Amino acid sequence: MQPCGLAHPLRPTQTRTGLTLAELMIAIALLLVVTVIVIGLFLKLMTASTKGLDQTVALDIAQNKLDQAAQSSASKWLIYNSEAHSVSDPRTPTLFHYIMTADELTATVPGSNNMGDMYRLDLEVYWWPEEDKKVSTRHEMGRLSVRLSRIVYIENMKQ
Numbered sequence: 001m002q003p004c005g006l007a008h009p010l011r012p013t014q015t016r017t018g019l020t021l022a023e024l025m026i027a028i029a030l031l032l033v034v035t036v037i038v039i040g041l042f043l044k045l046m047t048a049s050t051k052g053l054d055q056t057v058a059l060d061i062a063q064n065k066l067d068q069a070a071q072s073s074a075s076k077w078l079i080y081n082s083e084a085h086s087v088s089d090p091r092t093p094t095l096f097h098y099i100m101t102a103d104e105l106t107a108t109v110p111g112s113n114n115m116g117d118m119y120r121l122d123l124e125v126y127w128w129p130e131e132d133k134k135v136s137t138r139h140e141m142g143r144l145s146v147r148l149s150r151i152v153y154i155e156n157m158k159q
Contacts, residue, residue: 116155
């Protein structure tokens with residue numbers, strides 16, 4: 001008869017050295033979840049970076065066009081045009097469109113000496129316009145345009 005609590009004299013005590021199938025499946029599932037989260041994070045960061053680059057180029061275009069317009073005559077202000085710029089990948093340049101409008105702000109006061117005219121120039125730069133919406137890479141990109149304004153004073157030379 002064997003005393004309680006003692007191991008069988010013919011069977012050596014076994015120590016467990018491996019992983020069970022259930023433990024292995026749980027470890028793989030956790031690794032998979034972490035990998036998916038990290039990949040999603042990188043995709044969001046790449047999208048934000050691309051949008052930031054596009055906005056920077058669009059603001060640069062808007063600033064340059066407003067500078068040119070402020071130094072030119074009013075007849076050249078109402079424009080629509082586009083420019084292609086390589087932002088992140090030189091093989092696929094982004095096409096930036098811009099529209100400039102001008103509104104006269106000068107209100108003539110009766111009896112005053114009109115010394116000039118004041119205009120507000122509005123320039124909107126946008127990219128990925130409606131005709132290019134065939135591609136689905138715009139998902140979660142947000143607003144794809146920038147708008148800048150400038151007040152321009154044109155002095156009358158008639159006295």
